[in-house]
Every structure is written in structure tokens, then in C-alpha cells.
Amino acid sequence: MPGNHPFFDAARFPWDRPDARAFHDVLPTLVASQADIGRLYHSSAPGLEPLVPDAAHRMWKEALDRLAPAGGLGALCELLLARQLNPAVRSRIEAVRQARPSVDSLVGPPGGGVVILDRAVLRGHIRQLAPAGNPLKVIVVRGGPDSGKSHGRYLFELAARDHGADVIYLSADMVATVEEVVEELFGALDAFGEIPPPGETTTSAYYRQVWLKLRAVVSRRQRQLWIAIDDLGLAEDEAPLLDPEVRDLLDQLVLRLPNPVYRQWFRLMLIHYPEGKLPTKWSRDVVAEERTAEADVTADHVVEVLRSWTASAGRTVIDAEIEALAQHIVAESDAPPAGCCRLQRLHDLVSDTLESLVGERP
Incomplete structure (x- = not known):
């Protein structure tokens, strides 16, 4: 949806995102001189205040903080991608350009152990x-x-x-x-x-x-x-x-x-x-x-989370296995133990299954 790119439409640079921090980390290795940083910065948006001359990582932080509200991050990415880049650097810049809003995520804040179904x-x-x-x-x-x-x-x-x-x-x-x-x-x-x-x-x-x-x-x-x-x-x-x-x-x-x-x-x-x-x-x-409603979450939603989590971890699991796991999880959740509601049981079983598939919890 227009207006929801987590970088290009943000009023502030999203430092809480891992892809944002990875982007900042790579910039000083790519462009380190004060003059070159300034040229890229001013080429990305009109009417910007000059950057304070400083170490490259601090200048890039100031540049990103100013470019976000000015709507210049997209232009910066295009200028960087026009260069000859090694694959690792290019992938970090492409990750910013192709970033999806966190509201699309199937897990909660990093390290929070939260799965968000449907x-x-x-x-x-x-x-x-x-x-x-x-x-x-x-x-x-x-x-x-x-x-x-x-x-x-x-x-x-x-x-x-x-x-x-x-x-x-x-x-x-x-x-x-x-x-x-x-x-x-x-x-x-x-x-x-x-x-x-x-x-x-x-x-x-x-x-x-x-x-x-x-x-x-x-x-x-x-x-x-x-x-x-x-x-x-x-x-x-x-x-x-x-x-x-x-x-x-x-x-x-x-x-x-x-x-x-x-x-x-x-x-x-x-x-x-x-x-x-x-x-x-x-x-x-x-x-x-x-x-x-309790019945909102179905096996299809569980399949979506299992498939996404294993793909992001670089694990290959055949669709038939994922679908069978999802059906099993939903069946167990439909009759939770005493004192546990269906959705809490469903959440816990999905978290346990994700850990067994990729070796770590959300």
C-alpha cells in the first residue's frame, strides 16, 4: 500500500529494524570520505542542511536521519546501486529498497518470542x-x-x-x-x-x-x-x-x-x-x-507462519510436511488442556514447532 514503505515513507529512519542497522553499517565501508558522503547526501534530496564533518559512520548516521524525513532514502539507494558493488553490499542495499513494513510480520518484536497468526x-x-x-x-x-x-x-x-x-x-x-x-x-x-x-x-x-x-x-x-x-x-x-x-x-x-x-x-x-x-x-x-473470535485462526494461517519462518532461516521443508504439521497443531489446539485457551495453546505449539524446525524460537 502506498505510504507504508518502512524506509522511503518513514518520518524518521527506522533504527530499530535489523535491516536498517545493517544498511548503516555497510555505508562507511562503501563511501568513507567526507566529501563523497556529502555529495551523495545532497544528491539524494533538495534543500538539505550541510552535514557536520566527522567520522564516516557518524556522518552517515546524520545523513540517514536527515534523508528519511526529506524523502531521500530511495534516491540514495538508487545512487548506491548504480555503482559497482560486491554481492554482500548490494544485498544490504537491496534489502532496504525491497523492505516490507513490519506490520506484515508473522512474528513480533525481535527476541520477544511472539507469533502473530492471521x-x-x-x-x-x-x-x-x-x-x-x-x-x-x-x-x-x-x-x-x-x-x-x-x-x-x-x-x-x-x-x-x-x-x-x-x-x-x-x-x-x-x-x-x-x-x-x-x-x-x-x-x-x-x-x-x-x-x-x-x-x-x-x-x-x-x-x-x-x-x-x-x-x-x-x-x-x-x-x-x-x-x-x-x-x-x-x-x-x-x-x-x-x-x-x-x-x-x-x-x-x-x-x-x-x-x-x-x-x-x-x-x-x-x-x-x-x-x-x-x-x-x-x-x-x-x-x-x-x-x-477464537475460531479466526485456521490451519492455513499456521502453514503461512511455518513456511515463512523456515524459508527465512534457509531451511527447506516440503509443503506436505508443513501442511501435516499445521493440521496436527490445530487439532491439538482445538482441545486445549484445562486452564489454557485455544489461541494460547495454538501460539505455544507453533512456537515449539518453529524451534524444532530451525533450531531457535521466534
Whole structure:
């Protein structure tokens, strides 16, 4: 989808990605002189400020940080690929040119041990909300118990890191009140000292001041803030999992997201949102809904993960074997042991199988 290339459409260079770091590592070996670095840099985008003369690896870091928001990384890759390159160097540059957004990944953040099966609808929504120019900026996630509602936060986190954004996830296990949520939001930005004092304002007026100040902080940092808040609905006993005022706080942000000065900086994922109509004042082009169900994940999705993981590890496994493994995994997951839900059992079995096939876990 246009606007979702993790390098060429990113507002910041995606340093969290392994292919990004590999690209930076190879550049000083390819172009080391200050003059040559400067020429390539200025040839990649117009109107750039001069680089500070320095060691090659530091100059290249500054160059990449400036070229990303200027939209010059694609041109840089083309200039580099026009040279005579050895295969190892060319492959690292081609990896950047052909990179796919992390939201397409079938595993979570590196080293996290997370497998992400299916979630095609959620992936599509996240692709749409990422570009600043698109109106969609909020994803509401609903579904039954043990249906994987919370698991989608890993895709949200991956996409945030592709865009060089700060990302925060909060649930009822971490916070209980709106005051604690506000503290966590400002704390994620190292801005505890900028939390507005409640004073004599009404609740809604104070929440508006919170978002006004947060907008100023993220604008100053020049980094988007992606916020995922879980447990916004009810527990099994119909009691709220979080203070209902947390939803009132978030509602104030949703109301502001049609405004480009907010839309540029904030993305929001509302998980386990209560059933019923969404607030009538919310702009419908700002919000999309995903609904999860335990039965969503099938053997086809397991096949997709097994095939992708073995291919990325350079292992050859015949399709018939992969399909048989997937059928076995799903069959065992459909009758999980007591105390374990289907999707958790499915996730664990897929992780175990991936480790047995390639010798390491996701």
C-alpha cells in the first residue's frame, strides 16, 4: 500500500529494524570520505542542511536521519546501486529498497518470542493509520473472551517502531485510574514535570489540557506517540476493568484527531472496548473497528507462519510436511488442556514447532 514503505515513507529512519542497522553499517565501508558522503547526501534530496564533518559512520548516521524525513532514502539507494558493488553490499542495499513494513510480520518484536497468526483486518487498519495524511487514526478492538484481542498490540508496536515513534501499552494490570494513565503517558516521553495540574478545571476541560500539553511535548521531540490502551471494557462480573474516566480521557483525544496538528502526532488503539455504539461525536473516518473470535485462526494461517519462518532461516521443508504439521497443531489446539485457551495453546505449539524446525524460537 502506498505510504507504508518502512524506509522511503518513514518520518524518521527506522533504527530499530535489523535491516536498517545493517544498511548503516555497510555505508562507511562503501563511501568513507567526507566529501563523497556529502555529495551523495545532497544528491539524494533538495534543500538539505550541510552535514557536520566527522567520522564516516557518524556522518552517515546524520545523513540517514536527515534523508528519511526529506524523502531521500530511495534516491540514495538508487545512487548506491548504480555503482559497482560486491554481492554482500548490494544485498544490504537491496534489502532496504525491497523492505516490507513490519506490520506484515508473522512474528513480533525481535527476541520477544511472539507469533502473530492471521489478523489480516488489523494489519490493514494499521497500514491505513500510519501515514500522517490518512484520516484513520484510531483502531477499536472488540471480541469475546480469549479471542486474541490484546495480541494485536504487537503489530501496533512493530508499526510504531517502523515509523520511529514512541509507543506505550497500558492495561488494568499496570494502571487503575486516569491519573496513573496520565503519568504513564508523560513518563514515556520523559516529561513528568510537564503534567498539567488539575487545578479548578472540570474533568473534560482538564483532559483537553492534558492532550494540548502532550501535543506540545511530542511536537518538540518530533516523534509520534502511538498509544495502545487495553481492558477498556467490563470484567466477567460486569465491573469496569479500568476507571471509566480513562475512556473519557481517550475520548478527548479521538475528538481532536480530525485536526491535522493532532493527527500528525498521535495513533490510538483501544482494546477490549465496550460493546454498543461508539460515541456519536467521534468522526467516523477517524475510527475503524476490528472484531476478534477464537475460531479466526485456521490451519492455513499456521502453514503461512511455518513456511515463512523456515524459508527465512534457509531451511527447506516440503509443503506436505508443513501442511501435516499445521493440521496436527490445530487439532491439538482445538482441545486445549484445562486452564489454557485455544489461541494460547495454538501460539505455544507453533512456537515449539518453529524451534524444532530451525533450531531457535521466534
